């Protein structure tokens with residue numbers, strides 16, 4: 001699950017006129033494929049998971065791209081950290097403190 005999805009706008013010009021899905025804008029190695037993805041979104045101290053997001057995914061590097069309408073919908077769904085639509089389940093997740101390993105090492 002990714003916590004950041006790139007916007008497809010930057011790739012749109014590569015698609016014009018070809019009828020094909022664009023090449024990955026990150027690795028430029030492979031043609032993107034249509035898939036449904038999920039992402040985790042932080043809003044202040046609230047964490048949300050959104051599933052079933054239509055996206056273009058690079059089979060080579062795994063980068064995920066979404067269109068502007070999908071990005072707007074995702075933004076709207078997550079704006080307050082608690083969506084009023086589309087809630088299907090809740091997760092209980094473990095939270096760990098990395099500082100117990102070595103707080104000063106980068």
Ligand SMILES: [Zn+2]
Nearest residue numbers: 024027058061
């Ligand atoms: Zn790629």
